[in-house]
Amino acid sequence: MGVTCVSQVPVAEGKSVQQTVELLARRLEALGADKQGTFGVDCETYHTAGAIGTQGQTGKLMYVMHNSEYPLSCFALFENGPCLVADANFDTLMVKLKGFFQNAKANKIESRGTRYQYCDFLVKLGTVTMGPSARGISVEVEYCPCVIANDCWNLLMEFMQSFMGSHTPGIPSVFGAKHDSVYSPGDTMVQYMELFNKIRKQQQVPVAGIR
Amino acid sequence: MEAPPVTMMPVTGGTINMMEYLLQGSVLDQSLESLLHRLRGLCDNMEPETFLDHEMVFLLKGQQASPFVLRARRSMDKTGMPWHLRYLGQPEIGDKNRHALVRNCVDIATSDNLTDFLVEMGFRMDHEFVAKGHVFRKGIMKIVVYKIFRILMPGNTESIEPLSLSYLVELNVVAPAGQDVVSDDMRNFAEQLKPLVHLEKIDPKRLM
Numbered sequence: 001m002g003v004t005c006v007s008q009v010p011v012a013e014g015k016s017v018q019q020t021v022e023l024l025a026r027r028l029e030a031l032g033a034d035k036q037g038t039f040g041v042d043c044e045t046y047h048t049a050g051a052i053g054t055q056g057q058t059g060k061l062m063y064v065m066h067n068s069e070y071p072l073s074c075f076a077l078f079e080n081g082p083c084l085v086a087d088a089n090f091d092t093l094m095v096k097l098k099g100f101f102q103n104a105k106a107n108k109i110e111s112r113g114t115r116y117q118y119c120d121f122l123v124k125l126g127t128v129t130m131g132p133s134a135r136g137i138s139v140e141v142e143y144c145p146c147v148i149a150n151d152c153w154n155l156l157m158e159f160m161q162s163f164m165g166s167h168t169p170g171i172p173s174v175f176g177a178k179h180d181s182v183y184s185p186g187d188t189m190v191q192y193m194e195l196f197n198k199i200r201k202q203q204q205v206p207v208a209g210i211r
Numbered sequence: 212m213e214a215p216p217v218t219m220m221p222v223t224g225g226t227i228n229m230m231e232y233l234l235q236g237s238v239l240d241q242s243l244e245s246l247l248h249r250l251r252g253l254c255d256n257m258e259p260e261t262f263l264d265h266e267m268v269f270l271l272k273g274q275q276a277s278p279f280v281l282r283a284r285r286s287m288d289k290t291g292m293p294w295h296l297r298y299l300g301q302p303e304i305g306d307k308n309r310h311a312l313v314r315n316c317v318d319i320a321t322s323d324n325l326t327d328f329l330v331e332m333g334f335r336m337d338h339e340f341v342a343k344g345h346v347f348r349k350g351i352m353k354i355v356v357y358k359i360f361r362i363l364m365p366g367n368t369e370s371i372e373p374l375s376l377s378y379l380v381e382l383n384v385v386a387p388a389g390q391d392v393v394s395d396d397m398r399n400f401a402e403q404l405k406p407l408v409h410l411e412k413i414d415p416k417r418l419m
Binding site: 048083086 | 273296300317318319321322325327333
């Protein structure tokens, strides 16, 4: 996968989540982007019951994520820890492990929306929902031809400014650790995990959900 | 059992329970060649496939009496293969007529940071070994003839020594739950390998 930046766009003043998404979509379409199906990224949280006593690690959170772009894969990660890429059977394994890892079902969070293609860019505008309520907006922008993060950050930023304006994000923290190593789908999932965690902590969007 | 390529693994959308049917036996080193010769004749026509794998067994100790066991396997001689993570359940206590050992199994192909990830989850490595041998196929049956090597220094797969003067022979099939006819086919195949090797249903618990 090409270098990707995942960020959050705040809901516009006086508008709902859905209206803000439509605003962004219209700007993209005005640029000349084509709709290309839908996408979905979801994240489930598991509590570890605490590792072996000697290390005193209690209550670590493990995230198990899926990305419709990679339908046969499953991503499992710890915050500031390794990101494992596995096949879909990993979900079956988590069911077997339910005595050791509890699924915090109320914490399941996902982002779903439309995919847009504009020349070598792939943009995904998603509505982030937790249960029945819409909690925010995610924007994923991928520059497909390049796999070295630092080589194309400026280009990505310029493209994002053309439709996100002042909401263009700063350089993602995952890029910092990359230096010149190849960008991978795991890096995108880390960005989504950070975004979901941020949204979970935010106040619920005052205008109730999707109208 | 070398790490299968991801494209060969069953794509399970939901949680279909897969079971492993297993028969095991062994042959002394001196009898290896005749066994391989017989297998080449009986099995599917394919390039003779050898493997060199490193397997690590991880345990997760929790409140439960018995720890959770996971097996992480990597190929040492083939580059670019994913790591193979395997969970094996307790053998099913079926009727005595069932010819093979049956246990639940979950096979997962993973990226190569598997051991770091398992440690982060709380697993600790219990033991490791190197397996070197041959793999044959007949339909959905897999026949593996391999030697187990003890690793003399933890983490160093260069210095190994054989565990015994024999080769372990395993006949296994991974199939969805409820397909007991599989064990009949396995028994029929095992008959054809007698008297070179006697493949039997061996319950690991009875050995301990």
